[in-house]
Amino acid sequence: MKIGYFLSSEEYSPAELLAQARGAEAAGFEALWISDHYHPWVDAQGQSPFVWSMIGALSQVCSLPVTTAVTCPTVRIHPAVIAQAAATSAVLHGGRFVLGVGTGEALNEHIFGDAWPSADVRLEMLEEAVEVMRELWRGDFVNHRGTHYTVENARVYTLPDTPPSIYVSGFGPKAVDLAARIGDGYVSTMPDGELVRRFRENGGGDKPCQAGFKAAFAASEDEGARIAYERWPNAGVPGELSQVLPSPRHFEQAAELVTEDMVREAFVCGNSADAHLEMIDKYAKAGFDELYVANTGPNFEGLFDLYQREVLPRLR
Template sequence: MARYGYFLASEEFTPAELLDQARAAEQAGFDCLAISDHYHPWTGEQGQSPFVWTMIGALAQVTSLPVTTFVTCPTVRLHPAVNAQAAATAGVVTGNRFRFGVGTGEALNEHILGDTWPAADARLEMLEEAVQIIRNLLTGEEVTHRGRHYTVENARLYTVPDEPVPIHVSGFGPKAAALAGRVGDGFVTMTPDAALVGQFRRSGGGHKPVLGGLKVCWGADRDEAVKTVHRLWPTQFLPGELGQVLPSPAHFEQASTLVTQEAVAEGTVCGADVDEHARAVSAYAEAGFDEVYVGQIGPEQQGFFDFYRGEVLPRLRAA
């Protein structure tokens, strides 16, 4: 049976709001939490981007739910050795309830130090080397590494959790799914694509967990919910690799002018139809996902949690 989690969108909400949502998610009966790791929001309208490692420490104090990053790019903005220390401490402060979701990232967040943004194949290569470094450091042993992309010299983590932090590798195409199967403890992808899940499992993933999810906009007035999504998250509908290569919120705002409200209405679960919400979430379980995360867009958070606690989660679990 799939587990159902809540997605904390750090691009849209303040630290205090994210903590309130985490508490509400646990009270509503969600099983787990995921949180995004961004330096910038996608657009200025979203307007937030707290530091994820500070948020994980705070989450550990207000909820007992497991927390996964959705996802951290451990290759450019922070060196893998620094990410390893952050993940190890997160594992300790959460009592082994932290899972490290990693991916190849977006220029939006990773170009900020002036580094060249690599091509997709190079980013996958860097991610594989980064995962190797992080795993070695999480053992608590001294590590020296001289690879194609990274150097680590006489590094040792002295604060490590009792259990190894699981590393879940994100991907949206067959190459990334195969990498996740080869080097990951799990796979993260955001569409209910059974073919990608199969690629992961055939490439070494076996019965390891597959995680993913969607954003919705609960609201009594469906038209108003559509407008909220169009205002806050039109970037979900940008095609191809734009999400990986555009460098600033201003560029995403420019590209998002091409996204219509009709596209949002067709592509997002909006309103208060329990059948529509349940179908969209259960599509992930049907595609072979083990954990499905749902994020509520906009300010109607308490209404969303009441709706999912009373209507959607019971229906999903009964099915």
């Protein structure tokens, strides 16, 4: 299994994200995820730099492959623009760029006042958006009049030698089936072997399956849990709320029902290599090919040191 590092744009400044990318490569991580947000989930996280600026900057500070985890190419930014951004990113990274896509959250996508579509409509929009992007990556002028998008006399001139791969995120059956049908790979955040099996059996075959989990490195498990609860109480917000709540303050209101123990269950807290290896094993048994760990809080250098000294050598 490939082990990568997850850059959380919701929590860290541009300079901190670049420092983490350099530190991850030096520690032996093999690839990077980076989140694409307009807002953080809650104000305590406090950041949200523009992902396409960050991806360009990452190409200048490390050589690791980069995947967006994930971009929503349907509402906030038109897929024709995402097609240009992803193509440039692939050129800058020498082809080591993957466009991870999903149906998004109202938190980031509703900012122009558009109605937030139902889940079925969002899946329909995502499928058409992927069609538009792939058509533009062929290098010809594109005219497209679909159900959701119009493209007129558009051509992407700066293209990589090979079009970017598109990995599709999915947590419910319909989304996983769409990922299997149109994706070059699958993205998740849960160690759920049934979802991986569904992806592979419904058309995904042996395409790559990526996943990620969160950690809070600290001197003790309790201190890590405190940091995780302070920064990411939204980790305990259940069901479809993460897709429909429109602002950080609404997530903060929902998180009032979340306890520290609930967040502790969602994170690997503290400084135990065994705890990280146990979490990694869950995803390996579920059938994932790549796994990305994110740190929350100020102690990311400690996490890099732990992986370099203990976790990665034991895996290899």
